[in-house]
Amino acid sequence: MVTRREFLKYTGVAAGTAALAATGAEASAGKTHLDPERIGVLADLTLCIGCRRCEWGCAEQNKLPHGTLQSYDDLTVLKEERRPDETRLTVINRYPAPTWREQPLDVKVQCLHCEKPACVSACIVGALEKNPKGPVTYDAWKCIGCRYCMVACPFQIPAYEYDNALTPKVMKCTLCSERTLKDGKQPACVEICPREALVYGKREQLLELAHERINQRPDRYHPEVMGEHTVGGTSWLLLGDRPATEYGIPELPNQSPAVLTETIQHGVFRGFTGPLMIFGLLSVLMKSSTDKRKPGEGDDQDGEDHHG
Amino acid sequence: MSKLKGLLIVLACLVAASAATAQVMDPAHRNPTPAKPVTDTSGCTDCHSCTTPTHENPCLQACKRHGAQFLGKHATDEGPEVVVIDQLANLYGPVVFAHQLHARMSAMTGGCTNCHHSSPATGKVPPCRECHQPTRGNTDLRQPALKGAYHRQCINCHLDWSHENACVFCHEEAGDKKAPVAGQTPKKPGSHDPTDIVGARHPLIKATPTYTYQTNEPTGAVVTFHHEDHVSKFGLQCVNCHRGDSCRSCHDSNGQPKEKRRLDHVTTCGVCHGERDCSFCHSKAAKPEFDHKTSTGWALEPFHRKVACTTCHGQPENFHKPDRACTSCHIHWAVGSFDHAVAGVKLSENHRELDCDGCHLEKNFAVKPDCTGCHDTPMYPEKLPGTRVPRR
Numbered sequence: 001m002v003t004r005r006e007f008l009k010y011t012g013v014a015a016g017t018a019a020l021a022a023t024g025a026e027a028s029a030g031k032t033h034l035d036p037e038r039i040g041v042l043a044d045l046t047l048c049i050g051c052r053r054c055e056w057g058c059a060e061q062n063k064l065p066h067g068t069l070q071s072y073d074d075l076t077v078l079k080e081e082r083r084p085d086e087t088r089l090t091v092i093n094r095y096p097a098p099t100w101r102e103q104p105l106d107v108k109v110q111c112l113h114c115e116k117p118a119c120v121s122a123c124i125v126g127a128l129e130k131n132p133k134g135p136v137t138y139d140a141w142k143c144i145g146c147r148y149c150m151v152a153c154p155f156q157i158p159a160y161e162y163d164n165a166l167t168p169k170v171m172k173c174t175l176c177s178e179r180t181l182k183d184g185k186q187p188a189c190v191e192i193c194p195r196e197a198l199v200y201g202k203r204e205q206l207l208e209l210a211h212e213r214i215n216q217r218p219d220r221y222h223p224e225v226m227g228e229h230t231v232g233g234t235s236w237l238l239l240g241d242r243p244a245t246e247y248g249i250p251e252l253p254n255q256s257p258a259v260l261t262e263t264i265q266h267g268v269f270r271g272f273t274g275p276l277m278i279f280g281l282l283s284v285l286m287k288s289s290t291d292k293r294k295p296g297e298g299d300d301q302d303g304e305d306h307h308g
Numbered sequence: 309m310s311k312l313k314g315l316l317i318v319l320a321c322l323v324a325a326s327a328a329t330a331q332v333m334d335p336a337h338r339n340p341t342p343a344k345p346v347t348d349t350s351g352c353t354d355c356h357s358c359t360t361p362t363h364e365n366p367c368l369q370a371c372k373r374h375g376a377q378f379l380g381k382h383a384t385d386e387g388p389e390v391v392v393i394d395q396l397a398n399l400y401g402p403v404v405f406a407h408q409l410h411a412r413m414s415a416m417t418g419g420c421t422n423c424h425h426s427s428p429a430t431g432k433v434p435p436c437r438e439c440h441q442p443t444r445g446n447t448d449l450r451q452p453a454l455k456g457a458y459h460r461q462c463i464n465c466h467l468d469w470s471h472e473n474a475c476v477f478c479h480e481e482a483g484d485k486k487a488p489v490a491g492q493t494p495k496k497p498g499s500h501d502p503t504d505i506v507g508a509r510h511p512l513i514k515a516t517p518t519y520t521y522q523t524n525e526p527t528g529a530v531v532t533f534h535h536e537d538h539v540s541k542f543g544l545q546c547v548n549c550h551r552g553d554s555c556r557s558c559h560d561s562n563g564q565p566k567e568k569r570r571l572d573h574v575t576t577c578g579v580c581h582g583e584r585d586c587s588f589c590h591s592k593a594a595k596p597e598f599d600h601k602t603s604t605g606w607a608l609e610p611f612h613r614k615v616a617c618t619t620c621h622g623q624p625e626n627f628h629k630p631d632r633a634c635t636s637c638h639i640h641w642a643v644g645s646f647d648h649a650v651a652g653v654k655l656s657e658n659h660r661e662l663d664c665d666g667c668h669l670e671k672n673f674a675v676k677p678d679c680t681g682c683h684d685t686p687m688y689p690e691k692l693p694g695t696r697v698p699r700r
Contacts, residue, residue: 042449049463051475073475103467186444195463196456201449209449 034115038134039180040203040235041190042210043108045247046220047197050078050092050106054189054198058090058110061176061188081248084110086159086171090189095247105240107247108189108198111136111157111173112227113235114256121258122152127170134203134235135175143170154231154252175235203235210239232256387411387420387433393458400479403458423461436461515539520594528590534597541598542617549576580627606632611650634673652699659693667693 052072059066064087078094090110097104113136120128120136127142128149145168150158161168176187180200185191190198199206207228214221226244227234231252238244245251268274387407394402414422420433427433437454444453452460462478517536523529538544549571550557558566573589581588601607608615620630620637635641643663648655659667667677667688679687687693 047460049467191444194455195459196444196452199449205449212450 032115033132034130035132035134036204037202038132038235039175039201040113040134040206040237041175041187042199042201042206042237042239044197044199044213045105045107045238045240046103047195048092048106048108049195049197050075050094050104051194052077052092053192053194054108055088055090055092057188057192058173059088061179062089062174064088078106082109084157084159084172086161086163086169089171089173093248095242102241105242105247107238107240109248110189110236111175112155113173113175114231115233115235116231116256116258118152118154118231118257119149119158121256121262122148124148131177131181133181135177135181136172136235137174137177138170138172140167140169145170152257154250154257203237206237210237213239229254232259400475403478405478518597523590525586525590528587528592530591530594531589532591532595533589534595537598549579632674633671635671648694649697650699652697653692653694654697655694 052075053069056066056069056072058064078092081093082091084091090108093107093109095105095107113134115130117128117130117136120130124146125142125144127139127144128136129139130136145160147158147160147170149170150156150160158170158172160170176185176189179185180187186200187198190200199209201209207225210225210228214223214225220241222240222242222244224243226238226240226249227236230244230249232255238249240247389406389408391405391407392402393405410423411420414420421427424433426439436457440452440454440457442454444456466477515535517534519533519535521531521533523531525531538549557569577589596602612620621627630636641664643661646664648660665671666681667679669675669678677688677693679691679693
């Protein structure tokens, strides 16, 4: 049998090694596989007038149910806050002006395409992937419908086709990756935006442009670009006249939620150290408990069973 | 096989747990949200290098806008009367832009360069399409394409001044194409008030909250005018009273504020108070500021405090007294749709299904409820048809 002292010794060593492995993994978490020329969209919300053209363009592009372009002139829907769902991948929400002298802020809501997406981290089959060029893409063939991505997303964006009994899909903005990456076009919402409140381009350049605008008009813009650092950065960058928490973005840390969980989980399995430790510990336990039984010296009952 | 299944379940649980913890992070990593810096909102120094620009010496500097130069000095009537913008007319008909009207308005602020921001000092003013491409490309992120440029120019002012940005404000619906006939005055685009010069982007004007005037009126020499009441309580915009004002009404040629002048009270106050007799304004002593209860006998507390004046009384131009009966506005109050607890009494089981007029006779909620319809003795207010709860 293993003594109490031995047991504590072995488990202590195992825990210590696992912790070491975890810190090692954390140090390497800063590495990125992303293309420095990756694309993104800058949404200057102060330029947005809430015309809902992007909603129509998105529905048209993604073959989702939609009415005529004129039917989107109905701005009464802006009275209530809406969320993107499986039938509309983007919506405009209107946040009232602080006083009548100012303008309300119209905010386009859709998947922000995180740099380190929690949905990709949570997806157990790799159906969601972060394309090094920017978009977070979805492969319906791989998807098993577990909907962990919906739980993981800090912005609660992915939606699920609950009404589709046979081939339900997770629905979210794809950054029009077919159009943008393959055909070199602009995303449908960007293309239709009449005021160019949406600008499509390389993320680095868009960040530069965003800070340029803030510096030129500090009276017009809130000094932070939403998506520059939030949850480790996003492909969509939002410029507003107020803090992002005042237009529907939850208060979030600057680190991706996936970093903490991946650090723990990858750390445990890093270099196969964790499993080796566990199996090592088990084998030591087994050995120490069998060592005391010398060959031919079993107790009576065992002896009876064997010989009987 | 069952062990493998068990292992998978454990793995799945681990992933789910990690996803759940992903939502809750330690507060030390939260985004810092610095307060919005307080800056000069007038924006004068965006374009002027000196503090007092004049017509002779506007001391214009290169505008902070990308590529913009303030060099042009054209007379406002040099430009065309009407410009038809039809380069992009696929969804809507061409826009008939009243160029001269806009040019005259712009003379009060930045002149032609308000829109023609890259014009040379002399010679032809280049049209927008000379720099702005007809289709969007990804080459220059700073320069909007033609459509974006038009919309950014027009909507900036139209939103600020008239809070109006429907597409049909400028565009004719497609299929309804009406080419402008030469020599005819074009339809004025929209119905906004061109005298609305104190637009939303004017720096906040700090007016005296209350003016007290001494007049020669024998019946009441004192006139108290609560300016702040008119702005914050009654929700009037500057132009509702300051009609026909231009920049020069308040600023001298150096841009400095002029001495304040009195508006003509007959044409200004009379728009709303024309029906009143002199004593409405003229009194022996200064009047307190407006209070709904003292003036009308109707206390707004606690529910109606949140309601804008215009909700019950209509727009300032045709202000009217609404009927005092609750049901004249609350037409949908009925059993089941009204939570009686907001009135301070949560109804008991027995009373919950009764019709409103069972207790509130003839649905007159202003008088005490009557219990004698069912009970022999008057109960209210000694006994309540439920339990007292805090009023909401």
